[in-house]
Amino acid sequence: MDALDLAHQLVRELYPDARAAWLGGSVARGDASSTSDLDITVLLDGPPAPMRKSLEHAGWPVELFVHTEKSLRYFADKDQDRRQPTMMRLVGESVVLLDTDGCGARLQQEYLAxxxxxxxxxxxxxxxLLRYTITNLIDDLSDASGDVRLAIASVLWQDAARLLLTGAGRWSGTGKGLLREVAAYDGAQAAALMDGVRAEDDRLIVAVDHILADYGGRLFAGFELAAKL
Structure with a gap:
């Protein structure tokens, strides 16, 4: 039985009253690895409360995201606020497993849009704030070495990547998802950042300054941010 059939079977077994279900993530995209899991979002009319559940099914690790339309919207709005479209992609960039009343296709298209x-x-x-944070990290990196340098570099490339992406009106991400987003947008910039993280010289600083240049460069003197109480 293939992954699609297994996912459909699991939804039928665990959630016989589901209105809709979608298979998202790497399996739906077609770039799954040997450690990939089945990312399944299930839509219910009501209880149980929205939840996330991890399990194994027929040899596959499975992540279940159980929602109502209201909770889907809530988490999609949070996606918008943090500029990381996790929930929107789980539903929008998916394979519809179950659609009892048309809401599966409707919500898929809404979130895809x-x-x-x-x-x-x-x-x-x-x-x-991003420019200021990145500037401070650059200063810290300039005289760091060894494990301290690596710790700072691992944060710096991610903040620089978020600036690159969000400044260009692109979605951001975390971890490997962030690297995937940068590589999809600008492969050369992604390579320069990763090369800089691995290097023991100033290559990462050069790459980050190149990104900062489009947004006014480094920022320290004159920076102000009012507290929100």
Missing amino acids: EVAAGPKPLSVDELD
Whole structure:
């Protein structure tokens, strides 16, 4: 039995009253690895409360995301706020496993359209805070070595990548998802950042300064951010 059939079987067994279900993630994209899991989102009318559940089924690790329409919208809005479209992609970029009343196809198209539209632009305060944070990390990296340098570099490339992506109206991510987003947007920049993380010289600083240049460069003197109480 293939992954699609297994996912459909699991939904039928665990959630016989489900309105819809979608198989997302790497299996749906077609780039699954030997350690990939089945990312299944299930839509219910009501209880149980929205939940995330991990299990194994027929040799596959499975991540279940159980929602109502209201909770799907709640988490999609949180995706928008953090500019990381996790929930929207799980539903939008998916294979429909179950659709009892048309909501499976409808919500898939709605969230796919939101993914395609991209995130809201950075505000002035958000941009300044990113530039300021990156500037401080560059300063810390300049005289660091060994494990300390590696720890700083691992944070710096991610903040720089988020600036590169969100500044260009692209979605961000975390971990390997962030690297995938950068590589899809600008493979040369992704390679330069990763090369800089591995290097023991100033290559990462050069790569980050190249990204900062499009947004006013480094920022320290004159930076202000009002507290939100």
